[in-house]
Amino acid sequence: MTLMNQQILLDNRPQGEASVSNFKLVSTPVPAADALADGQVLVRHHYLSLDPYMRGRMNDSKSYAEPQPLGQVMIGGTVGEVVASKHARFAVGDHVVGLGGWQEYSVVDATQRGALSKVDTSRVPMSAYLGSVGMPGVTAFYGLIKIIQPKAGETVVVSAASGAVGSVVGQLAKARGCRVVGVAGGADKCAYVVNELGFDACIDYKAHADARSFYKALKEATPNGIDGYFENVGGMILDSVLLRMNAFGRVAICGMIAGYNGEPTPLQNPALILVNRLKVEGFIVSEHPEVWPEAMQELGGMVATGRMKFRESVAQGIASAPEAFLGLLKGRNFGKQLVKLV
Amino acid sequence: MTLMNQQILLDNRPQGEASVSNFKLVSTPVPAADALADGQVLVRHHYLSLDPYMRGRMNDSKSYAEPQPLGQVMIGGTVGEVVASKHARFAVGDHVVGLGGWQEYSVVDATQRGALSKVDTSRVPMSAYLGSVGMPGVTAFYGLIKIIQPKAGETVVVSAASGAVGSVVGQLAKARGCRVVGVAGGADKCAYVVNELGFDACIDYKAHADARSFYKALKEATPNGIDGYFENVGGMILDSVLLRMNAFGRVAICGMIAGYNGEPTPLQNPALILVNRLKVEGFIVSEHPEVWPEAMQELGGMVATGRMKFRESVAQGIASAPEAFLGLLKGRNFGKQLVKLV
Incomplete structure (x- = not known):
């Protein structure tokens, strides 16, 4: 019997909010080992990563990346195991990360630089290579260390603080001696951010009906103002943070999930960039x-x-990916959102 | 007869737009030469500089600088001539720049570092030390060279292009091999920017009724997009420029005159900072x-x-300073706005 590969394709583009009807589940045969060309590797995915950037790819608008083509497998990071190889550097049983997409198996041209990387799972769990020790972790590292450049004693704020990126931002900043304040949606996420991840404070934005109330809580949590802000969401939170920024503060803009559905979210007072000499x-x-x-x-x-420390929300089976992804966009996940495929 | 010093004080703070009634003209005796303390210098001002930043100082709100105190001489840059000196480094007849304020004479404590600087007027006219070779020129230099860091072949846009800062930005960028596009208010200013200053193009924003029309003109003037933007005004112009920015573009925010009267001007689509990876x-x-x-x-x-090259709008006599300043805020000046005091 032929082994089948279940895949999720982008079937049509969202009008406003994304929905499950934008996706389509199909099944195609997995290539046989002897059908691989030289340099190719067949990978069985253990985990698929779901990330907010994927929402941007679903639109057909000018952005930093090409739109996800219709009728093709959704793009996505994967970690898994080599099950067949025609490349000298990869052996059956190796654990590898790559951009395998929303599917159970992928054939990778391993001669392409960076297409596939072996990972050591003896001390770090496989799934972490899609989270804290993967693209989200490096995203946190770049924005915090290279753009914000925090100094001990400074105050750093990060939104989506319990998420895959935000949790790393906060822990890296704590390790550098900063006061770290998270913003997250829900009391449980905030408790986790403070009690498990060691942030100094966390503001539950859902507990604040308007910008004024949120700002008041932010002010209390940042008595010395804000020196660095790692932005994952945009909207009201960004407006409030800018009002608390100290002179020469740095803002790393990693995501603006608030505007992903097409309605731009204005920045209320851009003159604060000048007034506070922000970068x-x-x-x-x-x-x-x-x-x-x-x-x-x-x-x-x-x-x-x-x-x-990190936390994962794990959906089971490739068919659950669309629902899990839509939940991620609404903040229903708690920690890194994965789909377990094995 | 005692020599008198005419001065303009800030009498009260603007409610919304500034007006002449915010200022008050007074007259006080000029100190006699023998009344100077050790280290003091008496300067007779030839020119007073009028600059947009002064509007911000008139407000009593949090900003990068202390508000201008009520009942005191308005702050301002001056260039003039030493008429009496008790400081070894300054002699009668020396030409000097300093922050003399809106008045005809000032007594300067020349022991204070940077309070008074001698200038060479043999090859550069005295008034230029308040413009292209003064604070506005250095402002242009810093924003363009240190923040925008233009490379030959890139496109640089500057707003308030015919003004003291903008005119220097454009000429420095042209000297570095950039395509330079100005934005100015009025056909005469635009003609000057292109024909006299050598910009490649200039857009008269007053000729465009809405953002869409302005954007269309901007697009035509920047066929290869925009790599650097020097911002003096804010509002619709900034929104349109952001839509034309290339990946890794740089925006130096020097002024946001559009919001100086207290009504913040939102930035319509801050997500463009992420989409285009702007600084x-x-x-x-x-x-x-x-x-x-x-x-x-x-x-x-x-x-x-x-x-x-540079151009000056020169008002005559200290009493004309308030009207000239209000005109500057409305863009009625053409080039660097000065008040001639001698």
Whole structure:
């Protein structure tokens, strides 16, 4: 019997909010081992990563990346196991990360630089290579260390604080002697951020009906103002943070999930960038490959020794990916959102 | 007969737009030469500089600088001549720049570092030390060279292009091999920017009724997009420029005159900072004294050899300063706004 590969394709583009009807589940045969070309590797995915950037790819608008083509497998990071190989550097049984997409198996041209990387799962769990020791972790590292450049004693704020990126930002900043304040949606997430991750404070934005109330809580949590802000969401939170920024503060813009459905969210008072002499910088981690070795060393070491904590929301089976992804966009996940495929 | 010093005080703070009734003209005796303390210098001002930043000082709100105190002489840059001195480094007849304020004479404690600087007026006219070879020129230099860091072949846009700062930004960028596009208010200003200053194009924002029309003109003038933007105004122009920015573009925020009367002007689509991976930085030149020698050398050399052109709007007599200042805020000046006092 032929082994089948279940895949999720982008079937049509969202009008406003994304929905499950934008996706389509199909099944195709897995290539046989002897059908691989030289340099190709067949990978069985153990985990698929779900990340907010995927929502941007679903639109057909100008952005930093090409739109996800219709009728093709959704893009996505994966970690798994080599099940067949025609490349000398990869052997059956190796654990590897790559961009396998929303499917159970992928055939990778391993001669392409960076397409597939072996990972050591003796001290770091496989799934962490999609989270704290993967793209989200390096994203946190780049924005915090290279843009915000925090100094001991400074105050750093991060939104989506319990998420895959935000949790790493906060723990890296704590390790550098900063006061760290998270913003998250829900009392349980805030409790986790403070009690488990060791942030100094966390503000539950859902507990605040308007910007004024949120700002008041932010002010109380940041008695010395804010020196660095790691932005994952945009909207009211960004407006409030800008009002608390100290002179020469740095803002790393990693995501603006608030505007992903097409309605731009204005920044209420851009003059604050001048008044407070801020540096505001947008970035995409894939454009800074030079930072990976340095970041992976620190992140891997912290995870292996238990100094970097993380949490995962795990959906089961490829068919659950669309629902899990839509939940992620609404903040229903708690920690890194994964889909377990094995 | 005692020599009198006419002064303009800030009498009360503006409610919304500033008006002449916010100011008050008074007259006080000029100190006699023998009344000076050791280290003091008496300066007769030839020119007073009027600059947009002064509007911010008139408000009593949190900003980068202390508000201008009520009942005191308005702050302002001046260039003039030493008429009496009890400081070894300054002699009667020396030409000096300082922060003399809106008045005809000032007594300066020349022992204070940077309070008074001698200037060479043999090759550069005295008034230029308040413009292209003064604070506005160094402001242009810092924002363009240190923040935007233009490379030959890139496109740089500057708003308030015919003004004291904008005109220097454009000429410095042209000297570095950039395509330079100005934005100014009025056909005469635009003609000057292109024909006299040598910009590649200039858009008269007053000729465009809405953002869409302005954007269309901007697009035509920037066929290869925009790599650097020097911001003096804010509002619709900034929104349109952000839509034309290339990946890794730089925005230097020097002024946001559009919001100086208290009504914040939202930035419509801050997500563009992420989409285009922009670096947006606010700055105030007085906080970067290290750049002065380098900037003054290039600017002074360009003015002395005629490679840096400038234009001045000169009001006559200290009593005309308030009207001239309000005109500046409305863009009624053409080039650097000065008040001639001698």
